[in-house]
Amino acid sequence: MNDPDPLNLVERYGEGWCVTLAHRPLAEALDAMGVPAERQTEVDAPNGEGTDVDPPPLLAARSLPDGWTLVVETSGMTGWSGERDDVLEALTEEGGRALAVVVDPSVDVVLYAEDGEVVLRFVPSLAELEGSGAERFRDRLEKAGFFLDEDGSLPPELDDLPGGRLAVHGAELVWGRRLTADMFDGAAPWIGGEPITDTVPPAELAEND
Amino acid sequence: MQPFRRGTVHHARLTVRGSLAALAATAVLIAPTLLTPPASAADGPATAYRNTLNNSGGPKPMPANAPEGAAERPVTMDVGISSEDLERVRNGQRPKGTLGTQPLRTLGETVPAESFTEAAAAARAQLKMRYEARSADDVPPSSRPPAEIKDTPNAELLKECFDGKADSDYGNYVNRYTYCQSRKMTIRFFEISPNKPPKYHATTRFVYELFAQGDNKNRHIRVFGRMKPGSADYDWPWYDDLLQTPKIIKMTMTGECDAPEQECSGLSGSPSLPFGSWNSNRTWFAFDIADSSGSAGTAQGRDKISFKRWYLGFSAKGEGYETMLPGRSSAPLMRCDSGQYFSPAQKNACVFPGSLSILNYYATPGSPTEQVGKHIADAQYTPDTTYPRTAPAGTPNPRAKRIPGAYFNAPLHRITEADPEWKTNNAHKNAACKDRGDYKGMGLPPEKQPKSGQQCDEYPFRTTLEGAASKDWDFSVRAVDRSDNASAGSRLKLYVLHERILRWDAGLADPQRSNDAYWVNIRYSTR
Numbered sequence: 001m002n003d004p005d006p007l008n009l010v011e012r013y014g015e016g017w018c019v020t021l022a023h024r025p026l027a028e029a030l031d032a033m034g035v036p037a038e039r040q041t042e043v044d045a046p047n048g049e050g051t052d053v054d055p056p057p058l059l060a061a062r063s064l065p066d067g068w069t070l071v072v073e074t075s076g077m078t079g080w081s082g083e084r085d086d087v088l089e090a091l092t093e094e095g096g097r098a099l100a101v102v103v104d105p106s107v108d109v110v111l112y113a114e115d116g117e118v119v120l121r122f123v124p125s126l127a128e129l130e131g132s133g134a135e136r137f138r139d140r141l142e143k144a145g146f147f148l149d150e151d152g153s154l155p156p157e158l159d160d161l162p163g164g165r166l167a168v169h170g171a172e173l174v175w176g177r178r179l180t181a182d183m184f185d186g187a188a189p190w191i192g193g194e195p196i197t198d199t200v201p202p203a204e205l206a207e208n209d
Numbered sequence: 210m211q212p213f214r215r216g217t218v219h220h221a222r223l224t225v226r227g228s229l230a231a232l233a234a235t236a237v238l239i240a241p242t243l244l245t246p247p248a249s250a251a252d253g254p255a256t257a258y259r260n261t262l263n264n265s266g267g268p269k270p271m272p273a274n275a276p277e278g279a280a281e282r283p284v285t286m287d288v289g290i291s292s293e294d295l296e297r298v299r300n301g302q303r304p305k306g307t308l309g310t311q312p313l314r315t316l317g318e319t320v321p322a323e324s325f326t327e328a329a330a331a332a333r334a335q336l337k338m339r340y341e342a343r344s345a346d347d348v349p350p351s352s353r354p355p356a357e358i359k360d361t362p363n364a365e366l367l368k369e370c371f372d373g374k375a376d377s378d379y380g381n382y383v384n385r386y387t388y389c390q391s392r393k394m395t396i397r398f399f400e401i402s403p404n405k406p407p408k409y410h411a412t413t414r415f416v417y418e419l420f421a422q423g424d425n426k427n428r429h430i431r432v433f434g435r436m437k438p439g440s441a442d443y444d445w446p447w448y449d450d451l452l453q454t455p456k457i458i459k460m461t462m463t464g465e466c467d468a469p470e471q472e473c474s475g476l477s478g479s480p481s482l483p484f485g486s487w488n489s490n491r492t493w494f495a496f497d498i499a500d501s502s503g504s505a506g507t508a509q510g511r512d513k514i515s516f517k518r519w520y521l522g523f524s525a526k527g528e529g530y531e532t533m534l535p536g537r538s539s540a541p542l543m544r545c546d547s548g549q550y551f552s553p554a555q556k557n558a559c560v561f562p563g564s565l566s567i568l569n570y571y572a573t574p575g576s577p578t579e580q581v582g583k584h585i586a587d588a589q590y591t592p593d594t595t596y597p598r599t600a601p602a603g604t605p606n607p608r609a610k611r612i613p614g615a616y617f618n619a620p621l622h623r624i625t626e627a628d629p630e631w632k633t634n635n636a637h638k639n640a641a642c643k644d645r646g647d648y649k650g651m652g653l654p655p656e657k658q659p660k661s662g663q664q665c666d667e668y669p670f671r672t673t674l675e676g677a678a679s680k681d682w683d684f685s686v687r688a689v690d691r692s693d694n695a696s697a698g699s700r701l702k703l704y705v706l707h708e709r710i711l712r713w714d715a716g717l718a719d720p721q722r723s724n725d726a727y728w729v730n731i732r733y734s735t736r
Contacts, residue, residue, distance in 0.1 A: 012553070047552070076695035076699040078577055078692060079577075079693075080695045083695065084691070104699065105672045105697075105702060106670075123639075125632050126635060126639050154632075162631075163626030
């Protein structure tokens with residue numbers, strides 16, 4: 001697959017978001033990502049409006065065909081759940097698979113885990129692969145253009161892609177499937193909630209100043 | 210009553226930028242040649258008044274982009290009444306309004322038009338003055354989303370704004386979407402007679418308050434204005450007071466844009482009330498000012514930027530009185546754009562570029578951005594302690610590192626993932642983090658490189674023109690926890706959205722002055 005037209009999630013969610021795909025039922029996936037069953041409820045479709053001063057982290061999930069669950073985070077105020085090794089390990093216990101793609105002002109990274117282990121950490125803008133499973137994906141990614149030339153740049157067809165779409169393209173190659181607009185659009189409800197976190201919420205910091 | 214001396218014109222300045230002391234001095238100096246009779250006896254008294262002003266070579270208005278921030282200067286307006294009507298009033302009769310409606314000098318005649326570059330330079334000059342006036346500890350709060358524009362001012366922002374220093378030429382900014390000002394206005398009333406110089410008659414003073422909100426969905430602002438309740442003060446002859454004349458005369462308030470109508474205009478009506486009613490009315494009147502530079506073809510650059518000045522206009526009429534010279538508030542700038550990359554619902558906006566744009570990170574213990582905050586503070590204040598070094602270990606540093614973005618230093622300029630610098634910044638950062646390539650021997654040593662659960666943080670941010678690949682500036686890298694990095698990144702994402710920080714556009718005229726800039730301030734407890 002070498003799709004020159006990957007989905008633009010930056011346009012949809014702004015400059016910071018994390019999309020996680022887990023081969024688990026929705027409720028189990030959310031639970032593993034920090035939103036236990038009692039906190040799960042129907043939530044608004046995620047967007048990048050930034051209407052809150054310090055928006056709480058909110059996970060919003062949808063069921064996809066073939067047993068996959070899509071989870072979207074647009075606020076990383078206490079870190080991206082999908083980026084955490086322990087979360088990806090929990091999502092993939094007992095033979096499961098999971099993939100997370102994170103794009104924000106600091107990073108662009110694709111993480112892939114299977115059977116309880118994060119086996120790949122891939123930085124699309126640098127065409128860098130790390131992890132015990134890196135060699136399995138290297139050939140596929142290099143054939144799609146994820147390699148650096150002598151000048152340290154990606155080939156033109158990938159170098160021209162903005163960072164967010166480049167990351168989506170890389171994630172699709174790792175996943176082996178397309179991320180399509182209808183996965184994010186439409187009337188199907190989003191289920192989610194605020195994950196349990198032990199980080200001090202920003203609102204409390206103001207009292208300390 | 211102030212004595213009137215022949216040869217002296219007691220008229221007030223149109224603009225708020227000249228001092229009355231200078232005006233008085235000017236008037237005295239030119240007194241011998243001040244007065245010229247009207248061209249013909251057929252000219253009405255108002256013409257005589259204008260001729261008086263014209264012939265006096267009176268004080269010229271200051272350019273619109275003259276620096277503000279001097280000592281308090283009153284806002285003024287001149288109103289006249291014919292001698293016949295004034296005599297009627299003295300005799301207890303109703304005035305007949307014999308002065309006639311006069312075509313008012315519009316402010317377009319008095320405020321020189323500004324080019325885009327001049328307006329952008331004025332915005333930057335305002336910013337610089339505000340910047341220099343603030344102490345290092347006096348920082349605005351972290352970003353917040355622009356408040357929805359409603360029929361009345363946002364109560365929370367209103368209080369916050371007026372709790373600050375709103376009573377100045379400069380006014381007060383809460384953020385780039387919220388502005389307010391409170392100023393004293395002086396209205397001088399004159400008796401106008403043909404073949405005679407205007408004769409001072411009375412003064413009314415009051416405080417006006419204005420509160421403005423920028424729109425994050427349209428090229429538009431809404432300005433709320435009112436007379437501060439209870440602030441009116443009338444210095445009138447006893448017979449006028451008896452007739453309640455000063456309180457009966459009507460004042461009209463308007464919201465105006467200082468630009469050709471096809472580019473920018475006030476859309477709202479013009480409330481007109483007796484002074485007495487203004488003085489007892491707590492209502493805020495709303496004025497919408499819309500920018501149409503985009504469709505008029507005069508907006509600039511990729512994001513169709515325009516800078517326009519706006520203000521509240523004041524005029525008075527009634528009981529025989531007509532406005533000779535309208536009054537106006539000082540004229541802050543609004544910057545409108547049609548940047549398409551903020552969010553689907555926010556493709557047009559107007560902000561107030563005179564507001565300082567400062568992103569605050571908290572480095573207090575336990576803060577989600579504690580590690581990033583400390584990293585940025587070290588990069589800004591002790592850059593030579595950071596990696597990459599400027600020389601390998603054991604070799605003297607050939608020069609000091611220079612890293613921008615601190616509150617009193619060179620600012621940062623936004624880029625996005627669509628800009629080529631985004632990738633090159635990333636490449637330089639990565640090489641420094643892994644101590645290889647051009648940074649071999651100068652990047653993070655192995656023991657300082659990110660471990661499991663960590664990422665390599667960089668400052669200035671990847672999303673700035675001043676990032677790691679910049680040829681003009683140095684940068685810093687440090688291993689921080691992933692959650693810290695994600696939290697800092699999320700704050701930055703929201704900040705540029707909330708403050709409408711536009712992406713760098715090299716194609717703008719005078720790009721350093723015309724492009725948005727911001728600073729990063731670290732707040733942390735005493736170490």
